[in-house]
Structure formats: structure tokens, C-alpha cells
Amino acid sequence: MHLTRLALTDFRSYRSVDVTLEPGVTVFDGPNGEGKTNLVEAVGYVAALSSHRTAHDAPLVRHGARQAIIRAQVHDEVHDNLVEVELNPGRANRVRLNKAPLPRPREILGILRTVLFAPEDLALVKGDPGERRRFLDDLLVAMAPRYAAVRADYDRVLKQRTALLKSAGPKSARRQSRETVAATLDTWDAHLARAGAELLVAREHLVDSLRPHVTEAYAAVAGDGRGHAAIAYRRSFGSNGTPGSYSERLRAAGEELMTALAEVRDSELDRGVCLAGPHRDELELIVRGLPARGYASHGESWSLALALRLASFGLLRAGREDPVLVLDDVFAELDSGRRSRLASLVSGAEQVLVTAAVPDDVPPVLAGARFTVAGGSLRPAER
Ligand SMILES: Nc1ncnc2c1ncn2[C@@H]1O[C@H](COP(=O)(O)OP(=O)(O)OP(=O)(O)O)[C@@H](O)[C@H]1O
Numbered sequence: 001m002h003l004t005r006l007a008l009t010d011f012r013s014y015r016s017v018d019v020t021l022e023p024g025v026t027v028f029d030g031p032n033g034e035g036k037t038n039l040v041e042a043v044g045y046v047a048a049l050s051s052h053r054t055a056h057d058a059p060l061v062r063h064g065a066r067q068a069i070i071r072a073q074v075h076d077e078v079h080d081n082l083v084e085v086e087l088n089p090g091r092a093n094r095v096r097l098n099k100a101p102l103p104r105p106r107e108i109l110g111i112l113r114t115v116l117f118a119p120e121d122l123a124l125v126k127g128d129p130g131e132r133r134r135f136l137d138d139l140l141v142a143m144a145p146r147y148a149a150v151r152a153d154y155d156r157v158l159k160q161r162t163a164l165l166k167s168a169g170p171k172s173a174r175r176q177s178r179e180t181v182a183a184t185l186d187t188w189d190a191h192l193a194r195a196g197a198e199l200l201v202a203r204e205h206l207v208d209s210l211r212p213h214v215t216e217a218y219a220a221v222a223g224d225g226r227g228h229a230a231i232a233y234r235r236s237f238g239s240n241g242t243p244g245s246y247s248e249r250l251r252a253a254g255e256e257l258m259t260a261l262a263e264v265r266d267s268e269l270d271r272g273v274c275l276a277g278p279h280r281d282e283l284e285l286i287v288r289g290l291p292a293r294g295y296a297s298h299g300e301s302w303s304l305a306l307a308l309r310l311a312s313f314g315l316l317r318a319g320r321e322d323p324v325l326v327l328d329d330v331f332a333e334l335d336s337g338r339r340s341r342l343a344s345l346v347s348g349a350e351q352v353l354v355t356a357a358v359p360d361d362v363p364p365v366l367a368g369a370r371f372t373v374a375g376g377s378l379r380p381a382e383r
């Protein structure tokens with residue numbers, strides 16, 4: 001698939017911009033702070049309904065404006081879809097598909113699929129486990145949009161169960177006795193186990209599919225013979241899963257989570273936090289047999305971060321149309337070897353959108369259309 005048009009109104013630094021895009025490579029260059037990342041952030045938002053830079057929508061709306069609108073024309077083998085996303089911080093966002101309003105924003109997921117590489121990706125390797133869980137969940141949704149509902153369901157149950165645990169805690173204003181809370185907790189344990197099992201078995205399945213892609217992509221980016229990378233899913237409770245069919249694993253995971261919740265209940269009530277479930281699981285990243293976080297060198301960490309994104313691309317394109325690749329300012333971060341290896345790995349994709357402050361950082365194999373971003377507008381770059 002590819003984008004044929006991107007139009008922004010009051011998005012980030014843009015009052016109004018409208019750009020026509022072609023398949024193949026498009027490079028956006030221009031000085032720092034002129035709005036290159038803002039453009040591709042909008043592309044990522046249409047695909048994931050979230051930004052790779054901020055957890056909240058308010059910074060996405062131009063300072064002084066009340067709402068932002070992103071319009072994207074998405075062309076694939078079957079459709080030519082116009083997606084419109086209206087961001088209304090503090091109120092519900094709205095989406096339209098081919099001018100028709102959709103009941104819920106998440107129904108737009110899947111229309112545009114992207115894989116976005118950004119300097120922030122280093123946090124996938126060096127950051128907290130939450131970064132890696134988000135990586136997996138975002139990829140799950142990109143693979144199958146129905147997981148947006150699974151994820152939202154789990155988050156809702158977790159929030160409510162945590163509120164209940166807190167209500168029994170010593171700091172609660174409306175403190176309830178443990179006995180009163182216990183009866184209600186039994187029901188929430190069952191909800192959490194059901195929703196949690198669905199999320200975590202899906203993640204485990206995803207990690208199994210992703211693993212060979214990560215190993216292969218790491219070797220390709222780092223250069224052959226420069227170490228082996230692997231990934232593993234580590235549950236925060238019980239055993240690390242049992243073999244069997246998907247439904248057997250789902251049932252077993254739910255039962256194990258129920259057992260774990262019973263075991264930790266007293267500590268949970270003491271601390272007012274939910275201590276078992278996929279919100280505490282970890283995606284382990286391993287380089288040369290050691291955990292990447294804390295052990296891998298800076299360059300190895302970068303290669304691994306790139307490998308995770310390339311692996312996502314490999315998985316998303318398998319048997320389907322290519323997602324749109326977005327490379328936000330990544331070449332500046334890499335040495336020349338990694339730069340050219342990455343460039344040749346992505347150059348065959350149906351559409352690649354690249355941003356760079358220094359045009360010469362972009363390897364020649366990614367020659368294509370070029371725009372210079374400056375002063376809130378885009379113009380075809382001088383060659
Ligand atoms: N909500 C907003 N309203 C107005 N301006 C904003 C808003 N959010 C960000 N900006 C401005 O957008 C600019 C940053 O744009 P962006 O991150 O796209 O730059 P860039 O071209 O990618 O730069 P670099 O080369 O440094 O990565 C900053 O000057 C920032 O002040």
C-alpha cells in the first residue's frame with residue numbers, strides 16, 4: 001500500500017499543508033525544527049491512532065488551535081481510501097472513512113499500515129519493559145486490528161481491579177474492609193484472567209513469529225558475524241507457557257493467571273497494585289547470549305532496535321501488501337556501514353518516507369522524490 005496524499009490542518013507546527021505522494025522513496029529534508037518529523041508523525045498517527053513521540057494528543061494540535069485534522073489518501077490493491085482523523089484534545093476524536101463518520105476511531109485501524117523507525121526506538125532496547133510491551137501490542141494491532149479491543153479491554157479491567165485493590169488500602173479515603181473487597185475481587189480476578197490470557201497468548205504467538213525475523217534482520221543490519229540476536233517472552237507469573245493448540249494455551253494461561261492472582265492477593269491488598277498479568281510481562285532482548293538492556297553496546301542496541309522494526313516490516317508484509325515505511329531521522333544516528341545496510345534492506349519497499357536534516361546522510365540507494373521543509377511549507381527540493 002502507499003499514500004497518495006497527506007493533508008494537515010493545525011497539526012503540530014502546520015497551519016495547513018497538502019502534499020501529493022508517489023510510491024517509492026520520498027525524502028523530506030530541511031533544517032532542524034522545521035517540521036519534518038511532524039509530517040511523518042501524522043502518518044504514524046493515522047496508522048496507529050497514537051504518536052511515537054507523545055502519549056497525549058494535546059501537543060499534536062497547533063498551539064492556539066482547538067483541533068487538528070489529518071487527511072490521508074491510502075491506495076492499496078483493492079481500495080483507494082480517504083481517512084480523516086479529527087483530534088480534539090479533552091474530547092472524543094472523530095474519524096471518517098471516505099467522508100462517512102465511523103462510530104469509533106479504532107475502526108480506522110488497518111486501513112493504513114506503517115512501520116516507523118525513529119530515534120526514540122533506542123528506548124525499545126534501553127528503556128523500561130513498558131516500551132517493549134507497547135511495541136508488541138502495537139504490532140499485534142497492526143497485524144490484526146481486532147487486538148485494539150482486546151488491549152482496551154485488558155486495560156479497562158486492570159484499571160478497575162487496581163482501583164478496587166486501592167480501596168482496601170490504608171490510604172484510601174473510603175476504605176473498605178478486606179472481606180468486602182475480597183468478594184468483589186473474585187469476579188475481577190476472573191475478568192483479568194480472561195482478558196489477560198487473551199492478550200498474553202497473542203503476544204507469545206507474535207514473539208514466536210517475530211523471532212526468526214529479528215535474528216535475520218539483526219545479522220543483516222549489524223553485519224554478518226557480529227553477534228546473534230534473539231527474543232523471548234517472559235511472563236510475570238507461573239510457568240512460561242505450555243505447548244498445545246492456541247485454545248489450549250489460552251485456557252491454561254487463564255488458569256495459571258487465576259492461580260497466581262490467588263497467591264499474590266495479600267501483597268496486592270497491602271500495596272494496592274495488581275502484581276500478576278501481562279502488564280508486568282517482559283519481552284526479553286538478547287544479544288550474544290546476554291540481555292541487551294544493561295549489556296549491549298550502543299551500536300548493538302541500535303542494530304537491535306532497527307532489527308525489531310525491520311522484523312515488524314517482514315512480518316507485516318508476509319503474504320500481504322507492504323506497509324508504508326517511515327524512517328524518521330535514523331541515518332544520522334548510524335555509522336556508514338549500518339546506514340547503507342539499512343538503506344538497501346528497505347529500498348525495495350512499496351513506499352518509503354524518509355526525513356533527514358542533512359540530505360547527504362541518506363544513502364544514494366534511497367534516491368527518489370525530495371521535498372524541503374521550511375517555514376511551515378514544503379517545496380520540491382533543489383537538486
Ligand atoms: N503543537 C504545536 N504547535 C506549534 N508548534 C509546534 C507544536 N508542536 C511542535 N511544534 C514545533 O514544531 C517544531 C518541531 O518540528 P519537528 O519535530 O517536525 O522538527 P524536525 O524538522 O523534525 O527537526 P529535527 O531535524 O530537529 O528532527 C518545533 O519548532 C516545535 O516548536
Ligand SMILES: [Mg+2]
Pocket residue numbers: 036037038329355
Ligand atoms: Mg525530526
